[in-house]
Each structure stands twice: as C-alpha cells, then as structure tokens.
Amino acid sequence: MLGRLHSYKCPHRGCSNGGASGGLLAAQVTAGGGFGFLAAGYRSAASLINELSLARGLLHLTPSDPLPIGVGYLAWQLEEPTANPEALLSAALDNHVQAIWLAFGNNLKEWIKFIRNYDAQHKRARPTTIFVPVSSVEEALVASDEWKVDVLVAQGNESGGHGYGSAPPLFTLVSSILAALPKGGPPVLAAGGLATESLYSDAQKKALVAAKHDMTVRTMAFDHARGTLHWPAGVDGRGLYNHTVKDMDNGVDVETVKVKFEAGVRDGDPDRMLVWSGMGVGLVSEIKSAEEVIHELGDDILQRLKVASELAR
Template sequence: MLGINIPIVAAPMAGASGGLLAAQVTAGGGFGFLAAGYRSADSLTSELSLARGLLHLNPSDPLPIGVGYLAWQLEKPTANPEALLSAALDNHVQAIWLAFGNDIKEWIKFIRNYDAQHKRPRPTTIFVPVSSVEEALVASDEWKVDVLVAQGNESGGHGYGSAPPLFTLVSSILAALPTGGPPVLAAGGLMTGSQVASFLVLGAAGAVLGTRFLMTPENWPTGVDGRGLYNNTVKDMDNGVDVETVKMKFEAGVRDGDPGRMLVWSGMGVGLVSEIKSAEEVIHELGDAILQRLKVASELAR
C-alpha cells in the first residue's frame, strides 16, 4: 500500500515531526509523517517543500510522506480546515492521519471528494488511530479508512485513558475485523525491531513508532489525556506543592527549555533507547532486527 521496504511508520508528533524527519524516515525505507499540529497552512507548505527537496522530487511528483492532523484543531471555530487540509493535498502527499476529533468522518469525506475532483490516480491513504474494538469497527465499516492504527495505553503523547495495553488491543481488533478489512498497525511504547516483529507475528501489518524518532539529531475531546516523562513538575504535584507554585515553575521551565520542568511527551518504552542515531540509521536498525527475529520465529515452527 505504501511502497515501503520496512514496515515502520514514524508517528506525526506536534512540535517534533517536521519535513526533515519525515523525509529521512521515508528515505531510510520506512514511511514518515510530519505533524500539522498547530502550524498554519503556510508553515505546513514550507515543511512539505523541505521534505520534497530532501527527497529530490519535482513539484508535480507524488510526495511519499504523510501529514498528521489533530482533528479537533480542524474543528475549532477559528480554524480554516479546508486550507489546512488542502495544503497537504495540493502537495500530493501520499497519506493523511486524522486523530482526536468529533467530526473525523467529515474530514475523510473532504479528502475523498478532493481526490475525486482532482482525479488523483492514487487516492490519498487515510490513517486513523483507534483505542478500542468499537472505534476500529466504526472506522473500518462506516468511515472506510485505509489503515487502522491500534494505539495502546503505552503510547506517548495524547491518547485515550480507557485504552487497553497494546497486545490486548491489537489481538482484539484483529479478531473483530472482517476478512479483507484495513491493515492494522501497532502503536504504543514500541522501540525495538524485536518488539515490532512480535506484532507482525501476531498479525499486525506494521508498527508506528514515535518516541524512538525523538532520539535523533486546550481543548481535547473527552477521554484524551497524555503520557510524558516523570519530572520535577509531576514530582511537585505528587508531593502536594501548591498548584500556582507548580505552574509558575513550569512556565519558567518552558521559557528556559528546562526538561526537568517542561512537558516532554514519551512512550513507555523510552528506557530501551540508549543511543542517539539518525532517523535513517534507526530505520535500518529496526529493519535488521525485525528480519532477525522473524527468522528465529520461523525456525521455532519447524
């Protein structure tokens, strides 16, 4: 579906996933997403141009990366969703990721209509993260999405607090989907090729990694919170420090770039990362480990 050699997708992470990272992941053999996040349409277009240049593509060529949107950002009264979505679609991106919104079905309809009106030879591939069997079936049967991202509660950044662990979630979704349903990608705290291989054996089509790619050179819908590093801000809250004092120290930490105070999103598996490598090196390392573990798994069945 994506034309990639290694079944790894780099998650769109607001504030971290730009055109450089997305292009490096794709160049390495995986599939990179950049995050629309809180960007303007002009800023998004600039990042897409950067990715296109790094991949040595002409303006009219399909762009083999994706753009991830926080759907609730598209739904704000002050938003211009058509401009934000068109910034990606006009740049011929291969995929769109839609997460955490109340009208995701409408944005999918917008993308499908755009593809039809512009007679795109290959329709835009639509990714939607889900955290329950019920969500997966709605996205598959009603919304007709192309890829389901099963997001377990180990995921860094934002996610649904009601989500089960990833192993349980992927198993349940795969059991519930009808034959011929969309491929399922595993997401949540994954850091190594052997972990990815285990989900391929389970039946997933690939995996989405976020935090692993950080180690390289408001208003939310109901039920969504987040997972980040435990630092001095959280420690102060746990110790009963006055909330205004905590806020004051937090704001100072954000100004000063102090990771001991500011918010640092992270998946549960962050402790498995011990080296800083380029995104392309990470993709190759993961691919090698996946192949090695799958070889071991095949020998066990003899």
C-alpha cells in the same frame, strides 16, 4: 530494534514544548526506507507548506511529484470555531502527500469525506491513504465499516503523548481488534510502548535516555501549562513525571506552573519542560540518525523472520 532516537535538531522555536516531528525528519525516515509522517500539530497552513517544502527538497522531488510522506492532524483543531480546516487539509493534499492521519476529533467522518472528495475532484491516480488511530474494538469497527479508512492504528495505554486513558494494553487491544474485524478489513498497525524516532531537543532526548520504565505518567498537567485543553473527553497525555506534574498534583496555582514551565522550556530544564514518553522509555539507550534507525529496524525484522522460519521447519 527499540532504543534509538533520531539526532536531528529542530530549527523551529517552540519544538521543545513537545513537538517531535517535522518535514526533514519525515523525509529522512522515507529516504531510509520507511514511511515518514510529520505532525500538522499547532502549525498554520503556511508553516505546514514550508515543512512539506523541506521534505520535498531533501528527497529531490519537483513540486508536481508525489510526496512519499504523510501528515498527521489533530482533528479537534480542524473543528475549532476559528479554524480553516479546508486550508489546513489542502496544504497537504495540494502537495501530493501520500497519506493523512486523523486523530482526536468529534467529526472525523467529515474530514475523511473531504479527503475522498478532493481525490475524486482532482482525479488522483493514487487516492490518499487515510490512517486513523483507535483505542477500542468499537472505534475500530466504526472506522473500518462506516468510515472505510485504509489503515487502523491501535494505540495502547502504554503510548507516549495523548491518547485515551481507558485504552487497554497494546497486546490486548491489537488481538481484540484483529478478532473483531471482518475478513478483508483494513490492516492494523500498533502504537504504544515503542521508542525509535523523535525531533526533540538535546535536553529532551537526554531525559529520555536517562529515564526508567516507571517514570511516565498519564496527566493533563502539561496541557494546563501550555493552555492546550481542547482535547476530546477521555484524552490525556503520557509523559515523563517531573515538577510540572508534581506541582499540578499538589494544587499549585496554574499561573505559577505556567511561568515555571515556560522558564524550563527556555532553559532546557527536563524537570520542568514537556517530554512526552511511552512506557517503553526504559528501552531507549542511545541517539542515532533516522536512517540508521530505519535500517536497524529492517535488519531486526529480517533476522526475526529468519528465526521464525527456522522454527517452523
């Protein structure tokens, strides 16, 4: 069921800049019956370890227990000259997370190899499940046939946040990938146009609830405002259109845009701050807890399966 936002308030400074996941939210999703992910994002290894500790505590697990959540990495950050990719990846692997998500990098094959080697060296009974988002049939075949990833995530053009502007709509993308994959290929999940969970601030959540279907736009305006311009070629972000985007489109000086953007973040002003959002935002109607969202999704799936089985009789 679409149209729900998790109501947990982010305890970390800077979450209102667009961060939408954390250790507690991931654990709450898992506790509710789903499989939670948290974003490594712009965190240090130490910060990521702290988030994983929060998740472990909420799930009442010991340090040696497998941690039933995943960690998502922006692969281009692992590839920065000043990065310490081994430390960032090991922060998750040493904490026995069950899955890692790798996106938006030029060398994903190397990070997949690192994870596979880690699992082999540590003789993990259950290898780390590797998720990779794809935006074309060609990407899906490389990830499946060459990289041997475990799960493909088809990200359509409707998706909120960063993605490839050239991606087709989700329905077309998923159908094309399923038709092209060989028998026995990895499972394909869909991303884009969905609206369920978020660690956004109250101001951001209210903006999402108030937004209509036609209020999102693909843009690099927020990356200019935040100074996060290291994305691979062809990647931009979909978010709510506001004065930050309007100023960039109208040629306002970048430094002026930055100052106004930062003030908007401090003041919780949705007309300046970043609110990543997909085209499904018009379906968002209320704010509920992560556990309630997962239960509603599960109930909705069961109901639809029941209806489908009755039609097939």
